[in-house]
Amino acid sequence: MIKIPYLTALTTYFSYGLLFAFGQLRDFFRKCIDWWSKSNLQGYAPICLGLEDFYIRRLYLRIQDCFNRPISSSPDAWFDVVERISNDYNKTLKRTTRVNRCLNLGSYNYLGFAAADEYCTPRAIESLKKFSPSTCSSRVDGGTTTLHAELEESVAKFIGKPAAVVFGMGYVTNAAILPVLVGKGSLIISDSLNHNSIVNGARGSGATIRVFQHNMPCHLEKVLRDQIAEGQPRTHRPWKKIIVVVEGIYSMEGEICKLPEIVSVCKKYKVYIYLDEAHSIGAVGKTGRGVCELLGVDTADIDVMMGTFTKSFGSCGGYIAGSKDLIDYLRYTCPAHLYATSISPPAAQQIISSIKVILGEDGSSRGALKLAKIRENSNFFRSELQKMGFEVLGDNDSPIMPVMLYNPAKIPAFSRECLKRNVAVVTVAFPATPLLLARARICISAAHTREDLVRALEVISEVGDLVGIKYFPDEPEKPPLKGDRIKLE
Template sequence: MAITIPYITALTTLFSYGLLFAFGQIRDLFRKFLEWSSSKNLQGYAPICLGLEDFYTRRLYLRIQDCFSRPIAGAPDAWIDVVERYSKDSNKTLIRTKRTSKCLNLGSYNYLGFAAADEYCTPRVIESLNKYSASTCSTRVDGGTTALHAELEELVARFVGKPAALVLGMGYVTNSAIIPVLIGKGGLIISDSLNHNSIVNGARGSGSSIRVFQHNTPSHLEEVLREAIAEGQPRSHRPWKKIIVVVEGIYSMEGELCKLPEIVAVCKKYKAYVYLDEAHSIGAVGKTGRGVCELLGVDTADIDIMMGTFTKSFGSCGGYIGASKELIRFLKYTCPAHLYATSMSPPAVQQIISALKVVLGEDGSSRGAQKLARIRENSNFFRSELQKMGFEVLGDNDSPVMPIMLYNPAKIPAFSRECLKQNVAVVTVAFPATPLLLARARICISASHTKEDLVKGLEVISKVGDLVGIKYFPAEPKKNQQEDRKKQD
């Protein structure tokens, strides 16, 4: 999805950043003169913090850091207790207080509502804690594989529709450690331009060649593939050992669904493997929660490597890889995150097993189906209402992730602080997580939100949107207003 920035908005955003940059450089110049005689650097050492990133952190990020990393005092349910903080030095350091504010939670990835206490999951997690303890204190290949780990891998493979699965202790590491094992020198990775940082780092660490295609554009992917196959490897022009195309199910900063059927068709045509990251889509979309393959009608047999995490829909931690038995066996022998990292905490594993059983209906109730229906209804309702109000909202229907574009740097703290004052906790995202001009607030909807919660959130966001000026489109007239006009005519 190409974001077209309104002309005036783009100009004012560029002017704001230019002004901040200019004044920051002037202040740094005076700072150098004042500290000339008492340099803090060790003799002969270069400054350890240097460059544009350090400048951005000091002059922009630190001034609004109260909008980020807000501590909470409880489970990330529909409502959370946000710890109040204050600063005595213009936000350079933040001091926590013992006071908390109860806020509507529109920022956590608690898509199915399993992050809080659950009538089916919680008792079983406590039981596993008593039986297995909080940690195995070992790697999977030593003494760190419990009966729960084996059960989870079988359950995940069945849920995602692959012959076998491997679970790892961290979602980020699942990408960054698995990709270098799958492909190396002589291979080619073709990555969506907006793929997550874990995919980017995994690709860079693999030593393979990397090409990027325009975000969610199958036609450009085909161009890149055709050109890469024709040219072959750099310098030698030999055929590539293997080609892997990496995409996401739902893009976390855009809330956009992958054009998976078209991408799979292109990969089949050119004999390229498909690596699908379903961190934000597994459990959150599809009639039975099985992700974008189910939602978009793609056969899981056409996806060579299915990756996902347990940190969003299942209220736990870790990640998984679903693939053929041959590939999973190979990964268990070679992946450093499996061989050298401590295995997942048994209670965390039990939480995932229990949540999956609820989703599958194996707990003996229909709560899983109800949660899936509710997350879809909540997401589509909230998105449509935001659009009617005049906000620029990214993403597709059914996606529980909906970014609201802010653009201007001054509107990032203004939106975040004003929402918090009215007891609504939102996440704002800026550079380097997004391009410099495309700052946004990212709303995440949960099945645990009631209709009253959503209406409350919409009312606050609408008021704050008017206050900070981020309604870039005209609002749709309400039905009652339209009917009154017809009567007047």
């Protein structure tokens, strides 16, 4: 539960109300000018219409320099951010030739594989020479190489499932799989804060959708009990299939799923579980096998295990792991497998190699050291932010740390001030989050050194004072983690 200070909530509502009022006033005069000049297409409905369009034009475009920042290096612990300028109040942005070397607190490079790696990079280059950058074909035509077969075997073994199938894009993995698994007459029960790819996949399935309160197994059980008792709308026939969809780590909250309790509820009512481990696979657990390993859940209790390679593995694409019958069915029916271009061979080799490093099959202990490092870095950084008075969401061990901003004016202020001090952060606002819950989402990597984190904390503390986002400055200071020594001005 997010604790919003009363004054903060009041000023946030007031700020958005003021922006909305002035924006509507400007739109009124704009319509008058368009009507007078008759420059619009007569007889055509506006292509862009609605509150989303209003938000983009009147709010987002004013601060778009805080988003889509181009980089000119690999997304390592430090990277090069290209400077942009605007001569029309941010309506258009032009790249310059200048770059700033910035500390990277925004990329999903959890284990540091996104930069050059002594084991992964040479093998990815060799696969590029042998197989080319793309198969130029879907998997069922000419797009299955020996690397794809090896990758699927490696993923299934790593996850702990009999079989797996991989796709070229993580978002599409959810959006394309859910409509194949369920349809009309079926029921999807989704966590209220599930990712947009799950939301769109559920909507596209034609199944009935019900939502349970975020990470609350007790409310999930109530929804399940009610829906099983009522049955399908109008006919009240039993549901053909019921599937509960949750995430391992929620990408905008940094919270770890209460998986043991949810599994218990699903077993009680004999319903399927679909687990999205996009942000947890490779990042948590003793050997990087995700929330099941972290929380002691048997993977046999999870019916459909989904994940992506775009975070911990430093590559692209996604996977579904499950029973052999399920995976065979998906190969025959899923449009992402039948029609989309297969995952790039160098990207596939990168995943295979990174899994081998994580498991220690490269002949070193680097994988175990990376996992220990990201856990240590994440818990240290979260603890220090909380001691400073920031409102930080999420759980220990999670590498995602949302720092609440709330007020719309603080979104660009925090982002720009951090960039001035050579720290690159990602700010997130509507529509990725509810309108009033804007935040900065900090992502920690095993590639960050303790000096990097200390530098980041100094900058964030300074900018937090300047912008006014230390909402709990009077909370009692927690004791530092063992061995940690940090001095902040």
